[in-house]
Amino acid sequence: MDKVRFGIIGMGNMGFAHLESFFKGKIKNAVVTAIADVKVERLQNAVEKLKGEYELFNSGDELLDKADIDAVLIAVPHYDHPRFAIKALNKGIHVLCEKPAGVYAKQVREMNEVALKSDKLFSLMYNQRTNPLYVKMHELISSGSLGELRRVNWIITNWFRTQFYYDSGAWRATWSGEGGGALMNQCPHQLDLLQWIVGDMPSKIRAFCHFGKWHNIETEDDVTSYMEFENGATGVFITSTADAPGANRFEVLCSKGRVICENDKLTIYRLKQDLQEHINTCKNGFSQPECEIETIEQDYSKNTQHAGIINNFANAILGLEELYVDGVEGIKCVELINAMLYSGWTDSTVSLPINEDRYYEELSKRIATSRLKDTEDILIDNSNSYGGTK
Numbered sequence: 001m002d003k004v005r006f007g008i009i010g011m012g013n014m015g016f017a018h019l020e021s022f023f024k025g026k027i028k029n030a031v032v033t034a035i036a037d038v039k040v041e042r043l044q045n046a047v048e049k050l051k052g053e054y055e056l057f058n059s060g061d062e063l064l065d066k067a068d069i070d071a072v073l074i075a076v077p078h079y080d081h082p083r084f085a086i087k088a089l090n091k092g093i094h095v096l097c098e099k100p101a102g103v104y105a106k107q108v109r110e111m112n113e114v115a116l117k118s119d120k121l122f123s124l125m126y127n128q129r130t131n132p133l134y135v136k137m138h139e140l141i142s143s144g145s146l147g148e149l150r151r152v153n154w155i156i157t158n159w160f161r162t163q164f165y166y167d168s169g170a171w172r173a174t175w176s177g178e179g180g181g182a183l184m185n186q187c188p189h190q191l192d193l194l195q196w197i198v199g200d201m202p203s204k205i206r207a208f209c210h211f212g213k214w215h216n217i218e219t220e221d222d223v224t225s226y227m228e229f230e231n232g233a234t235g236v237f238i239t240s241t242a243d244a245p246g247a248n249r250f251e252v253l254c255s256k257g258r259v260i261c262e263n264d265k266l267t268i269y270r271l272k273q274d275l276q277e278h279i280n281t282c283k284n285g286f287s288q289p290e291c292e293i294e295t296i297e298q299d300y301s302k303n304t305q306h307a308g309i310i311n312n313f314a315n316a317i318l319g320l321e322e323l324y325v326d327g328v329e330g331i332k333c334v335e336l337i338n339a340m341l342y343s344g345w346t347d348s349t350v351s352l353p354i355n356e357d358r359y360y361e362e363l364s365k366r367i368a369t370s371r372l373k374d375t376e377d378i379l380i381d382n383s384n385s386y387g388g389t390k
Contacts (some may be wrong), residue, residue: 102328147256158246181219209344
């Protein structure tokens with residue numbers, strides 16, 4: 001094939017933004033030949049604003065059953081991600097799915113099992129992995145040049161959201177519609193990056209989750225989480241949708257240096273002596289090891305984000321390059337979210353991997369009492385919500 005034929009399921013905020021990327025010429029080796037949404041008005045909005053030669057379908061199932069496509073981009077509420085991905089893979093269609101992979105790890109594991117048996121490509125929209133600053137952090141730590149992990153801290157509170165935002169969709173910030181709040185909707189990228197960059201998952205998590213603390217919602221809008229790793233390293237992850245001005249500071253301390261990402265800049269501190277060796281051998285009570293400092297500014301020309309992931313996915317299907325994000329890795333982010341929520345619900349420390357059945361039982365209790373809001377869905381321009389290095 002010359003170009004990959006895409007179908008897009010979901011014409012909400014993200015689905016429409018992806019369609020727009022195709023029409024703005026950001027996607028080189030692919031075309032959209034079909035779109036679907038259960039809401040007719042969303043399809044009409046797409047047709048009016050982005051006229052093109054693509055078929056319209058009234059559901060994702062109809063699109064997968066009838067559309068002439070090679071790949072599908074799934075941009076629907078979270079619970080339906082695994083269902084549509086499984087159906088598409090079983091029908092021989094390549095799958096690119098919006099984050100998160102799903103709401104609970106048990107569901108995502110089922111999707112991954114199908115993906116691993118399929119000969120079709122499966123990827124996730126982890127567009128923050130294209131950010132050059134995060135790529136550099138990943139390279140530094142995975143290469144071992146900064147030594148062994150000792151501490152990781154991320155405060156990511158520049159997710160400010162008003163009540164209007166939460167009321168713009170009946171499903172938003174409900175257990176039955178979204179399956180979570182700030183962790184599930186805003187932070188999947190950061191939790192994916194955290195484990196990807198440090199190269200490890202925590203072994204224990206203790207989280208303090210505040211549900212509807214600052215907004216009239218069911219789910220979490222303020223979270224502080226403490227993490228422990230198998231090698232003794234520790235970490236803290238803090239997020240909120242009610243801080244203004246918010247912060248975004250990600251730092252990783254290793255035995256041979258520290259790296260800090262903040263304000264679209266990466267600062268690298270390289271120690272001339274291993275930290276633990278210096279602690280054990282230095283004959284001065286206060287002398288710190290010497291270090292060299294390097295600063296790297298953000299290169300926006302290389303920060304390809306969503307379009308970069310779609311282009312890579314299409315090129316990988318055509319055999320032009322390797323797939324950048326393996327979709328089965330998405331379960332790690334979901335496991336972290338599940339562990340934090342379960343810790344908050346039960347006021348306890350959670351060991352990873354989490355007991356998937358027990359988590360689903362607790363989630364089901366909340367789904368049973370959850371209520372979708374009585375509101376009309378509103379399409380919001382979310383182009384300014386992504387931040388620089390978030």
